[in-house]
Amino acid sequence: MVTIGNLQLPDFPLLLAPMEDVSDPPFRAVCKDNGADLMYTEFISSEGLIRDAIKSRRKLDIFDYERPVGIQIFGGDEESLSLAAKIVDVTNPDLLDINFGCPVKKVAMKGAGAGVLKDIDLMVRLTDAVVKSSKLPVTVKTRLGWDDNTRNIEEVAERLQDVGIKALAIHGRTRTQMYKGEADWTLIGKVKNNPRIKIPIFGNGDIDSPEKALEYQNRYGVDGIMIGRAAIGYPWIFNEIKHFAKTGTHLAPPTVEERVAVCKKHLQKSVEWKGPIVGIFEMRRHYANYLKGLPNIKEFRGKLVTLTTEPEINEVLDAVTSYYTGFEFPKTEIELINYHEKCPID
Known part of the structure; x- marks a missing residue:
């Protein structure tokens, strides 16, 4: 089993990625029904929580049928993140996640989300502040680095583990890549296979088929996979991956x-x-x-x-x-939705 603090997940769990304006409770409900093992809320502004912004507070809504579920927060100020962590604790999710991966300009350029990748010391301080303020297992989702010249995820993983995070999800692109090109999982694999790393490492980026999920599990050794865009309009992907991993055969496309x-x-x-x-x-x-x-x-x-x-x-x-009764869907590759996180600051 994969363990995050006191939370136990099945071997090689499949995680639903936090996606702004997508990963709300209704969407999470259908993904849970179709095999997602761990899900996250849309990301929540620490500043919004502190000033009681309605939209931010509403994103704290979680339901028992979703569990295990994590609440994700973002921000660039230690005090704000600490206070937000205490607010999240009251809602009693299964874990608390910090977003250091959102690449959108109005977040990253204000020193939050992936913007923190330009200052690893700050990232460590922010993470440490959250860990010390929360009773929950704290996890992080981030990217390989700010750009191709600063792909520093190996250092980041070690230093965040040292201040107490219980798992790390890595998107295989830099901030400057946004969602363009192919995700590079080689550094994700290096982090996982670093003998210093003891926490679970989850890979994220471009998983759009059962074959690719199993191939990447075997090639890079990650503890689990986080799926985002491929689940939009196709929550069946979770059970399809599980079935393929277990039997080597494909489930028929949903009718x-x-x-x-x-x-x-x-x-x-x-x-x-x-x-x-x-x-x-x-x-x-x-x-x-x-x-x-x-x-x-x-x-x-x-x-x-x-x-x-x-x-x-x-x-x-x-x-x-x-x-359309009797119509048979051909077995085709899942088309990744052209999704771009809006990352509003509320």
Whole structure:
């Protein structure tokens, strides 16, 4: 088993990455149903928590059916992060994660997220402050470095372990790469195989198939894999990876009925958590992803993004099921959604 503090996970756990405006409770619910072993909230501004910003506070919502679940915070000030850590403790998640990986300009250029990669001493001080302020296991998610000239993740891993973090997730790109090019896992493998490193190391970046997940597990020896963009509109990826690792065979692609059922649950949870107006509006961006691959779906999709009540939307989704009954999805590679974190500071 993989251990993070007092939290025990199965061998080679699959983690749902924290994604701003994506990894909310409704999305986490369908990922949990489909095999995610550990999930994280959207990242939360430490400054927002301290000044009681509504959006930041709302991101603290976690539910028992999600567990184990971690709350992720970000910031560039020791005192603010310490206070935020104490606020998070009260909500009783399973762990507390620090975001040192968000590459978006309005975060990184203000000395938070991946911006901290330019000052490793500061990163260590910030992490130390959180560890000392929280009773929870503290973990970190970060990148290889700021740019190709400062790929310092090996030093970062050792120093953060020394101040008490219990696990490290590494995205295989630098900050300047944003999400361009291919993720480089070679340094992730070096961190994992460093004899000084005793904490679990999770790899992140471009995992879009069961084959790649198993290949990277064997090649780099990571303790688990964190999956982000590939799960958007396709939460089945978690169980597909587990099945392939266990049997060497592929699960059949989810049927129309299965896709619609998950889409309906996502909608239901969205309305329950956000209310009927916001819940329905924010769900509109998900329909295209769930129904991708269905021929001539444009008319149905057009209705789904204009209707304003849950019963009306469910009626259209039922019509999709009826219309495409018997349709067999070809086995194709998962297309990584062109996702860019907004990283708002609230």
